[in-house]
Amino acid sequence: METSPRRQPTLDEVAARAGVSRTAASRVINNVPHVSAAKRAAVERAVRELGYVPNPTARALATRRAGSVVLAVSSEEPGLFADPFFAEVTVGVSSFLDRTDLELVLLLADTPRGKERLRRILSSHRTDGLMLMAVRGDDPLGRLAEETDLPVVFGGLPMTGTPRWYVDADNRGGARLAVEHLVRDGRRNLAMITGQVDLQAAVAREQGFREALLLTGLTPAGVAPGGFTQAGGEAAMERLLADRPDIDGVFAANDDMALGALRALRRHGRRVPEDVAVVGFDDLASALYADPPLTTVHQPVRALGLELARMLAAVIEGQDPSPLVLPTRLTVRESAPPVSG
Amino acid sequence: METSPRRQPTLDEVAARAGVSRTAASRVINNVPHVSAAKRAAVERAVRELGYVPNPTARALATRRAGSVVLAVSSEEPGLFADPFFAEVTVGVSSFLDRTDLELVLLLADTPRGKERLRRILSSHRTDGLMLMAVRGDDPLGRLAEETDLPVVFGGLPMTGTPRWYVDADNRGGARLAVEHLVRDGRRNLAMITGQVDLQAAVAREQGFREALLLTGLTPAGVAPGGFTQAGGEAAMERLLADRPDIDGVFAANDDMALGALRALRRHGRRVPEDVAVVGFDDLASALYADPPLTTVHQPVRALGLELARMLAAVIEGQDPSPLVLPTRLTVRESAPPVSG
């Protein structure tokens, strides 16, 4: 049984033990040619015997590559990351990085200090690249991120313009799917519960809603903001009902608000879907838990994270990948059932 | 308007500009004494003018401190991190680290490569410390983590023994609360839906369940494993009902399984809570969404993350903090309403 050494062995010790130069040892470690098979074997043996693990910090300093990327969630509300959406994105990001040698640094920039950190990251080369999410309209980070020479890939579009690299879901198209489904079901008095106006995704979903209605010649029976929260959705539904009791279909810009709407509808004695059909957006776990289970626009959240990481890796390697808009589709459940016949 | 320089300014350039030695400049940057006020001011000015940001990699190499900690989730199922539980923990961890200068590296060790990475982290000093979560019974990482000289703090106990540093929730106590609540409500035929037997938290919750029953002189009406998933909980409930149709109270080791149980009960025409009362464990968002809203054992997940990070930071600073067991409490909702009178 070998006692683990107090101090990590260094490349020099490996080289000494293998009887080669440090240069040769380094070449073996990094799988670079120009090393004879004999020396290669000797080094590999020494590595094994010593339990050598390269020091990533030293390597980073010498290569000027950090070996890590940052996933930053810039938000005003502390704990936004607790939203399952981000957890799912993170899983996707991680699943891609797993194949690479990049580490994932998570930065929840929801405090002044956090924002300051993010700013420093943009101006120091402490990392190889940045994935930036949840940038709101008035967030100066959007612009800053454009100016740096650090590779930055956006998850979801910022409102400040179209960045060079981003991955987004087809929010507008998804919203249209929702409306079309409701209309096909014979619903004519459609209302929408929207999210924050300073989030591009919320705006796009509202646009899609309005577009689709226009296309079918209908007018919105109401549009109320719900702030992307369950409570907000509930309150919005209250207002909509008060204004137009004849609403027979509701599209909420996310599932949480749809759940709130369900609650409000139930309290008002409206049956779902008989009296009012409800469609959400996201298709995360809660949509399935809902009563009745929620028909909702599915966006491929995990894939979004994976593509985000893939794109960033490509940019880091000097490529110039095209932006990506992932398709959304409708997951039909009971809150707005399939149109029979 | 200053054009951002292609290359980051270095400490040498700052020193040169300020007309001092590099040593002095370093002292100013690090707020170390032994620098005259005049030089200090000069350096600070140069820093400002050059937009100097220290290179963390170089600093790490020189100080032999990485400036980062790793939060690792070791699991067999890819995507376990998508469970809102971990997102919540992460928010807590991040909220503590926000006050420090430590970066958060996230490692989702749910693949062979991921596990290998984790192993390397344990044996290389690429990071200053590790928070380890979701270690299962047969996971060799538990033992490995004990042997390294890297500071390791456990989130939740591993099954392989009691580590020196950990933060856990009072799972046993929480389970007892659940049982006591049900018994006080007059329920006599209590069943439990358990989680994986190789997760300490699941075991502790089952222990608490059995203990509490013993204390009240009752015998379990059934115990069925549900694998911590909604579908598993549903199936478990089916089996329990088939075996003992007279069950009038169910305790599920987490909320997801409780939701599954609700579904099964509904299908079998059992009213909740009139016929059967249901209590879950976790008190995450889904408990609130449930129909009826779920009475559940609340564990302070975010606080757990925060304390995890705080403890690790303490260990890194050379202290020897005591393990921490955070209290759980019952959140009473409709699936097992308060006992009137």
Added chain:
DNA sequence: CTGGCAATTGGAAGCGCTTCCAGCTTTCGC
């Protein structure tokens, strides 16, 4: 004024690794 002590100062030696470069050894076509 002067000795002595404390506070400042900066040169230099690393931290552990990569990589340029110049010198050597093989190998092979002819």
Added chain:
DNA sequence: GCGAAAGCTGGAAGCGCTTCCAATTGCCAG
């Protein structure tokens, strides 16, 4: 067999920062 192309090799120069240590300076009591 010979010259040159094609690999090997390892010395040495960094990557940008911290910190030990010896030397210098400043200050005050005697």
